[in-house]
Amino acid sequence: MKQEPLTSWRGQEPAETPVLEVRDLKVHFPVTRGAILRTTVGQVKAVDDVSFTIAKGEVLGLVGESGCGKTTVARTILKLVKPSSGQILFDGTDIWTLKGAAEKGFRRRVQAIFQDPFSSLNPRMSVREIVGEPFVIHEPDMDRDAMDRRVRELLELCGLPGRIGERYPHEMSGGQRQRVGIARALALNPDFIVCDEAVSALDVSIQAQIINLLQDLKDELGLTYLFIGHDLSVVKHLCDRVAVMYLGKIAEAGDSETLFAEPLHPYTNALMEAIPVPDPKTEAARPHQVLAGEIPSPLDPPSGCVFHTRCPIAIPQCQEDAPRLEEARPGHWAACPVVTSGRTNPHDLHLAAPSPPQVSPANTAAGPTGR
Numbered sequence: 001m002k003q004e005p006l007t008s009w010r011g012q013e014p015a016e017t018p019v020l021e022v023r024d025l026k027v028h029f030p031v032t033r034g035a036i037l038r039t040t041v042g043q044v045k046a047v048d049d050v051s052f053t054i055a056k057g058e059v060l061g062l063v064g065e066s067g068c069g070k071t072t073v074a075r076t077i078l079k080l081v082k083p084s085s086g087q088i089l090f091d092g093t094d095i096w097t098l099k100g101a102a103e104k105g106f107r108r109r110v111q112a113i114f115q116d117p118f119s120s121l122n123p124r125m126s127v128r129e130i131v132g133e134p135f136v137i138h139e140p141d142m143d144r145d146a147m148d149r150r151v152r153e154l155l156e157l158c159g160l161p162g163r164i165g166e167r168y169p170h171e172m173s174g175g176q177r178q179r180v181g182i183a184r185a186l187a188l189n190p191d192f193i194v195c196d197e198a199v200s201a202l203d204v205s206i207q208a209q210i211i212n213l214l215q216d217l218k219d220e221l222g223l224t225y226l227f228i229g230h231d232l233s234v235v236k237h238l239c240d241r242v243a244v245m246y247l248g249k250i251a252e253a254g255d256s257e258t259l260f261a262e263p264l265h266p267y268t269n270a271l272m273e274a275i276p277v278p279d280p281k282t283e284a285a286r287p288h289q290v291l292a293g294e295i296p297s298p299l300d301p302p303s304g305c306v307f308h309t310r311c312p313i314a315i316p317q318c319q320e321d322a323p324r325l326e327e328a329r330p331g332h333w334a335a336c337p338v339v340t341s342g343r344t345n346p347h348d349l350h351l352a353a354p355s356p357p358q359v360s361p362a363n364t365a366a367g368p369t370g371r
């Protein structure tokens, strides 16, 4: 078992330069008081020492409760937020060193799809204008016919009829609007897309259609995704590897199949057990690990292991020592020495959970929080 995590938690150094590498990322937002003489009274530790890599063609899932820092990671990768420390490497280059044409190239190659297509699309612009806008900004010499042709192609690629270009966002369904958001993200032929809760606002059946579309586009266009979500069943379907975040830190990470089959960290176990099973009888009979209390404030995170205030198997040492990600099995990392040292079998975790108050699955971490 390794003591020191690699900057990536892939378990091995990747054979080729990853498309994206996030190294020891910290994003701390200062909290200030006073309207005129602003004084810093604290720091919101939104992201605290996060590292991961994403290889070309891979889908990495980032999951966790609302407020754990997922969007801040996304915004930092998109160069919308400056890291307090750490690095974001895109194709091996620190994105904060990019200038001029290299910066422009980065802005074309990295695109985003957000949760609420309605609020991210300008209601006064037609679909044709929305999808064509990246060309107006990045390819001002493109003539009108070529742009219209390209917009139609993009809409059709995303499963929409080309004629929908004349409509406005309020004239479309949520699923159609998200397809427009995807078409716009694809306009400049990106190779990396950050999907931040891209399907969270959609009905379940529409979610499945959009996930299938994202999967098909990835295969067809050779895309790489960072897929942020709070619904573990959606993440499981699309992602090759998954990182579970808690209060600005990665609690567990590994390939999707292993992580879902054999979760190690007590937090991941709680998230898994909160996913309702469709059959009501099975659902009623199965044990639920209790995830007590609210997520603590990142302004004043708990000492030691940040999860210790809610952890069913915490020991006194957990209040003192901040655990680091350790490779418990090849490619499967967890930040919990109590589990990785073999002291507790993660599959018995529900037995160690305290008795009531029970939290119903809908109120626990994989429920509606995170939207």
Ligand SMILES: Nc1ncnc2c1ncn2[C@@H]1O[C@H](COP(=O)(O)OP(=O)(O)O)[C@@H](O)[C@H]1O
Binding pocket: 029, 044, 045, 046, 064, 065, 066, 067, 068, 069, 070, 071, 072, 073, 298, 370
């Ligand atoms: N610009 C900001 N200034 C201060 N605090 C922020 C800012 N952006 C996010 N935060 C705080 O950082 C934490 C993480 O937020 P966020 O990254 O949006 O989490 P998530 O996407 O997982 O819900 C939250 O406590 C949030 O309030």
Ligand code: SF4
Binding pocket: 265, 266, 267, 305, 306, 307, 308, 309, 311, 312, 313, 314, 315, 318, 323, 335, 336, 337, 338, 339
């Ligand atoms: S280190 Fe301690 S508090 Fe943290 S998850 Fe493990 S057992 Fe729980």
Ligand SMILES: [Mg+2]
Binding pocket: 070, 071, 072, 197
């Ligand atoms: Mg978010």
